[in-house]
Amino acid sequence: PLIKQWRSEPEETAKRTIIYYVSSYRFYQARKKLETNMVNFLELSDEATKEDSKRMKKAFNDDPNAVLLVTERFYFHFRPKFRDVQRVVFIQPPTFPQFVPELAGNCS
Secondary structure: OHHHHHHOOOHHHOOOEEEEEOOHHHHHHHHHHHHHOOOOOEEEOOOOOHHHHHHHHHHHHHOOOOEEEEEHHHHHHHOOOOOOOOEEEEOOOOOOOOHHHHHHOOOO
16 A cells, blocks of 8 residues: 555655565565556566666656565666665665665665
């Protein structure tokens, strides 16, 4: 319900959100639940191709209410740079502590 609320915020209070999953299993559970509840979201997981990655990053930057699900494995291997991230949710602490300032360094 909270993610649905974030997605429906007006543009002047909108925040781009990254939800970071250490476990791919939990990522797939969350993805399935979001799909079942018909919540729009973006995803970058282990299976993402270069084209998928480019498309998701562009969509994330274009939508002020974007919610992006990211797996630790994807982030570890590709280290994508995200602009204008205002909210980062870590489902559990990252395996590598340096990921916290990399992802949430500019969040308010």
